[in-house]
């Protein structure tokens with residue numbers, strides 16, 4: 020898929036979301052919030068659902084939780100424009116209640132299709148509703164800061180999921196905010212592991228297979244290779260865990276294009292979807 024095709028596919032999904040009436044949340048929303056970010060990114064962040072500010076603005080994570088999310092990303096040298104940010108449900112649940120199972124199910128095809136288009140290497144889940152999709156059965160209190168391979172049924176063909184607390188939990192509980200900085204410091208290493216896995220799968224898939232040999236066996240083997248606990252990958256990316264010192268220059272950037280250097284357009288265009 021070319022860059023232009025990817026962008027167009029995301030815009031088509033966003034247009035459907037803006038007009039969607041598949042669940043009752045459409046009745047009370049002001050604006051649906053499809054998500055936004057770099058269509059070429061390797062990293063997708065998935066929250067729960069729009070809150071008050073997002074419902075007004077039509078963009079994800081633009082309130083206080085979003086401010087903390089931006090600070091967390093900055094601690095590893097990343098900007099929100101370099102990743103793709105979206106939610107499990109695209110319309111605000113009234114009074115910020117939890118999204119209900121039938122609403123989550125109704126909205127699921129949009130996220131699945133976004134992931135099919137984006138083909139991320141890493142999915143960062145923010146909070147338990149998002150984690151439930153990508154790490155079924157896990158508990159945030161135990162799984163935060165850990166990675167797992169993603170089930171391709173989610174739409175992400177070959178990704179690792181990295182679980183985090185929801186930023187709103189960090190706003191409520193200072194200890195969770197501190198843990199969130201420690202957690203996100205592990206994301207660049209997860210990205211490097213994810214790239215390695217994807218390269219291994221591609222190499223296995225492109226290797227000529229003698230007649231009668233099951234080609235999928237090599238792919239299965241590559242896929243089941245555990246992400247290596249390689250401490251040097253941390254040094255290569257974002258300083259040593261759990262210190263959230265920003266790297267300089269920031270390596271393992273999730274964006275396909277280099278960050279604009281000083282002197283470039285001072286207000287980079289945000290790609291809205």
Ligand code: URA
Pocket residue numbers: 066067068069070073078079080081084085106
């Ligand atoms: N909380 C979320 O889960 N998503 C948003 O977009 C904003 C706040």
Ligand code: SF4
Pocket residue numbers: 036039040041042043044045051108109110122125126
């Ligand atoms: Fe449609 Fe999702 Fe909004 Fe429900 S939450 S109306 S399924 S876009």
